[in-house]
Amino acid sequence: MSRVLVTGGTGTTGKALVRMLRDAGVLVRVASRNPAAGDPDSVRFDWNDPGTHGPALDGADRVFLLPPVESVDPLPQVGPFLRRAERAGIRRLVLLGSAIVLPNAPGAVxxxxxxxxxxxxxVLRASGFMQNFLRPHPLAERIRRFGEIRTAAGDGRLGWVDAHDVAASAAALLTEVSADTRSDYLITGPHAMSYPQAARIITAQTGRRVRVEPLTQDEQAAAYRAAGLPTEFAAALAAVERGIKEGHEDRVSTAVLELTGRPPRAFTEFVAGHADEWAR
Ligand SMILES: NC(=O)c1ccc[n+]([C@@H]2O[C@H](COP(=O)([O-])OP(=O)(O)OC[C@H]3O[C@@H](n4cnc5c(N)ncnc54)[C@H](OP(=O)(O)O)[C@@H]3O)[C@@H](O)[C@H]2O)c1
Incomplete structure (x- = not known):
């Protein structure tokens, strides 16, 4: 049976991917820690419970792999899963990775x-998701409550991408399994953009005034911890913001166009499509 196992199938990217695959007539199995009751196409899957990995792979020949979230070392869980997938004869495996390499995280590499x-x-190395500007992400909550973005990234730019374009890229790779693909794609939006530019776009499109408050790296780490992120992960993300400030993440690619046949969504279009999101 030809079927795609979608891990993280209830999340931002996974949910969009499941819809796209089903629209294309592809059989999908949605993996979740809390599978929909009575849904035969939903399966329990927990990175922290290896006993769920085999049954989730059973009958699948392709996998969308979303590694454990908020972890600086996914290798102990993902490594054995990859070996199991290989033994199961999986013929296409698409990893949602990140364009940004977290410091001190060799496991992810x-x-x-x-x-x-x-x-x-x-491997899809995805740039920052435009969805970070939507609730429940802390960045979005702060814009909504205080009209403010607090960041240590300064005027540094990032190739922000709509997670739906990431899902569409994955769908293309999982639908047509051809040998004629690369093993690595940098997935970005059409333009690199700084937080001050994002604030100006939201203000111009919605009328909601959004200002940017500069933070130091330490202040940024404390803000992430206060938002509930684990200490190690908060420190790594704050270091990333500094890397953005220094220009390390200022790059865009044409991979979405190459894979899907259409250009990725620009942030102005994304904001127009979510105009109520930042209302007070
Ligand atoms: N946000 C960004 O800017 C950005 C940029 C580049 C790459 N990424 C990568 O994108 C990923 C997040 O993707 P997303 O935003 O689409 O996801 P998301 O909306 O944050 O959803 C997380 C998904 O992970 C599943 N999950 C959580 N804990 C799990 C566990 N212990 N075992 C199995 N599944 C678990 C959840 O499923 P259940 O709750 O149903 O189990 C859910 O489907 C991260 O790996 C991140 O590195 C993010």
């Missing part, structure tokens, strides 16, 4: 290397 080494393995 190794997961990418292991996926690339696997037959049919593809």
């Amino acid at each position: 190794e997961v990418g290397a292991q996926v690339r080494a696997q037959a049919g393995g593809v």
Whole structure:
């Protein structure tokens, strides 16, 4: 049976991917820690419970892989899963990775290397999601409540991408399994953009005044901890903001166009499509 297992299938990217695959007539199995009751196409899957991994893979021949979220070392959970997937004869495996490499996180880099080494393995290195500007992300909550973005990234730019374009890129790779693909794609939106530019676009499109308050890296880490992120992960994300400030993430690619046949959504269009999101 030809079927795609979508891990993270209830999340921002996974949910959009499931819809796109079903629209294309592809059989999908949605993995979740809390599968929909009575849905035969939903399966229990928990990275922290290896006993759920085999049954989730059973009968699948393609996998969308969303590694454990908010972890600086996904390797202990993902490594054994990859070996199991290989034994199960998975012929296409698409990893949702990140364009930004977290500091002191060699496990994430190794997961990418292991996926690339696997037959049919593809890594999508996605840039920052435009959905971070939507609730429940703390960035969005702060804009909504205080009309403010607090960041240590200064005027540094990032190739922000709509997560739906990430899902569409994954759908293209999971629908047509051809050998004629690369094993690694940088997935970005059409333009690199700084937080001050984002604030100006939201203000211009919605009338909601949004200002940017500069933070130091330490202040940024404390803000992430206060928003509930684990200490180590908060520190890593704050270091990333500094990297953005220094220009390390200022890049865009044409991968979405290459994979899906249409250009990625620009932030102005994204904001227009969510205009009520930042109302007071
Ligand atoms: N946000 C960004 O700017 C950005 C940029 C580049 C890459 N990424 C990557 O994108 C990923 C997040 O993707 P997303 O925003 O689409 O997801 P999301 O909306 O945050 O949803 C998280 C998903 O992970 C599942 N999940 C959580 N804990 C799990 C566990 N222990 N075992 C199995 N599944 C678990 C959840 O499913 P259940 O709750 O149903 O189990 C849910 O489907 C991260 O890996 C991140 O590195 C994000």
